[in-house]
Amino acid sequence: MNLKQMVGEKAAEYVKDGMIVGLGTGSTAAYMVEAIGKRVQNGLNIVGVTTSDRTARQAEDLGIPLKSVDEVDMIDLTIDGADEISADFQGIKGGGAAHLFEKIVADASKEVIWIVDDSKMVEKLGAFPLPIEVIPYGSMQLFRIFEAKGYQPAFRMTEKNEKLVTDAGHLVIDLHMKEIEDPHALAAWLDGLTGVVEHGLFLDRVNTIIVGSASGTQIIEARPSI
Numbered sequence: 001m002n003l004k005q006m007v008g009e010k011a012a013e014y015v016k017d018g019m020i021v022g023l024g025t026g027s028t029a030a031y032m033v034e035a036i037g038k039r040v041q042n043g044l045n046i047v048g049v050t051t052s053d054r055t056a057r058q059a060e061d062l063g064i065p066l067k068s069v070d071e072v073d074m075i076d077l078t079i080d081g082a083d084e085i086s087a088d089f090q091g092i093k094g095g096g097a098a099h100l101f102e103k104i105v106a107d108a109s110k111e112v113i114w115i116v117d118d119s120k121m122v123e124k125l126g127a128f129p130l131p132i133e134v135i136p137y138g139s140m141q142l143f144r145i146f147e148a149k150g151y152q153p154a155f156r157m158t159e160k161n162e163k164l165v166t167d168a169g170h171l172v173i174d175l176h177m178k179e180i181e182d183p184h185a186l187a188a189w190l191d192g193l194t195g196v197v198e199h200g201l202f203l204d205r206v207n208t209i210i211v212g213s214a215s216g217t218q219i220i221e222a223r224p225s226i
Contacts, residue, residue, distance in 0.1 A: 003117035003118070003212035003213065003214075004027055004028040004031055004115075004117060004212070005031045006212040006216075006217060007028060007031075007032075007115040007116065007117065007210045007211070007212040007217060008028055008029065008030070008031025008032035008033075008034070008035055008115055009031060009032070009035045010115075010210050010212075010217050011032050011035075011079045011113050011115045011210050012032050012035035012036045012039065012079075014077060014079070014113060014208075015036055015039070015044070015046060015077065015079075017044060017045050017046070018045060018046070019046050019047075019076040019077055020046070020047045020048075020049060020067070020072050020074070020075050020076050021036065021046050021047070021048050021049070021075070021076065021077055021078070021079070022048075022049050022050075022051065022075045022077065022078025022079065022080070022105040022106065022108075022109050022112075023036070023048045023049065023050045023051065023055050023059055023064075023078075023079070024051055024055070024078065024079055024080025024081055024102060024115075025050075025051045025052040025054065025055045025080070025081075025096045025098040025101075025102060026080070026081040026095065026096045026098075027081070028081035028115050028116065028117075029055065029079065029080055029081045029115070030055075030058060032079050032115060033055060033058050033059055033062065033064070034058070034062065036048070036062075036064060037058075037059065037061075037062025037063065037064055038062075040062065040063055040064050040065075041062070041063060046064070046065070047065050047066065047067050047072070048064045048065065048066050048067075049066070049067060049068070049069050049072060049075055049078075049105055049108075050066060050101075051080065051098050051101040051102045051105050052096070052098040052101055052102075052167055053167050055098075069101075069104055069105055069108055072108070074108060074109070074110060075105060075108050075109040075110065076109070076110055076111070077109065077110065077111045077112075077113065078105050078106050078109040078111070078112050078113070079112075079113045079114075079115060080093070080102055080105075080106070080112070080113075080114060080115070081093070081114065081115055081116060082114045082115075082116050082120055082202070082206075082209075083095040083120065083128045083200070084120055084122055084125050084126075084127065084128040085114065085116060085120055085121050085122065085206075085209060086122055086123065086124055086125045086183075087121075087122075087123050087124075089206060089209065089220075089222035089223070090125060090183050090201070090202070090203050090204070091114065091125075091201075091202040091203075091205070091206060092125050092126075092128050092130055092131075092200050092201060092202070093131075093200050093202050094130075094131030094133075094172070094199075094200030095128070095131070097131065097133075097156060097164055097166050097172050098166070098167065099131055099133065099198060099199070099200045099202075100133050100166065100168055100170070100197055100198040101167060101168070102202075103198055103202065103205075106202065106205050107205070111207045111208070112205055112206045112207050112208075113206070113207065113208045113209070113210060114206050114208075114209045114210070115209075115210045115212075116209065116210075116211055116212070117211070117212045117213070118211050118212065118213040120211075121211060124179050124180065124181075125179075125180045125183055125201075126177045126178050126179040126180040127178060127179070129154075129174035129175060129176050129177075130174065130175040130177060130180070130199065130200050130201065131156070131172050131173075131174055131175075131199065131200040132146075132153075132172065132173045132174070132175060132190065132196055132198075132199050132200070133166060133168075133170045133171070133172055133196070133197045133198045133199070134170060134171050134172070134173055134195050134196055134197060135170055135171075135195050135197060136170070136171055137195070138194075138195045139155075139171050139173070139195065141195070142173065142193065142195050142196065143155070143173060145193070146173065146175055151175040151176065151177055152175065152176035152177070153173045153174065153175055153176075154173070154174050154176065155171060155172070155173055155174075156171070156172035156173070156174055168197070170197050180201075183201050183203055184203060186201065187199065187201045187203055204223070206222045206223070207221070207222060207223055208220065208221055208222060209222055
């Protein structure tokens with residue numbers, strides 16, 4: 001079994017009957033969605049809230065009942081992947097360009113679980129490019145601001161060499177920072193930039209991390225359950 005499948009299936013065990021479950025996006029989350037789908041087919045009664053169009057398509061194909069985030073008061077549990085997790089349990093997400101929807105769903109959740117293989121666990125964030133979701137209008141102005149800061153910005157491109165457009169109709173600028181000294185200060189600065197819709201810094205948002213390695217799965221309690 002590969003590590004992504006291992007942690008995806010382990011995380012699915014946390015889903016209980018009657019829950020409203022946030023379903024993450026990405027290659028690791030896809031294994032979790034598949035495992036939950038099998039449980040639904042065997043009688044598990046849940047409602048899923050998806051974080052991207054592609055996760056919605058997968059969940060529908062598996063017969064998982066879905067509602068939008070605006071149709072539920074609160075999500076019991078969200079399970080999602082992460083692109084990088086630091087030693088103090090802060091994260092970078094958005095490698096799949098779904099971080100805006102992922103953060104909305106996470107913030108509406110009582111508990112959040114991240115599922116990763118051990119290569120995603122790092123001392124400090126920043127080796128993974130930080131995704132910034134921006135509106136198209138004025139995006140070059142933001143690009144120049146990032147460039148002046150020395151953040152080595154690059155527009156996320158598709159295989160057809162066109163600017164990637166997110167599910168919400170925005171663009172993504174990836175910042176190649178190598179190391180982020182103060183994620184909270186950077187997040188606050190990004191939050192104040194006009195035209196930035198959302199960024200990939202997920203800070204103080206995870207309760208439990210499930211890490212897959214060659215020796216098995218490790219469960220890390222990052223912060224107490226709400």
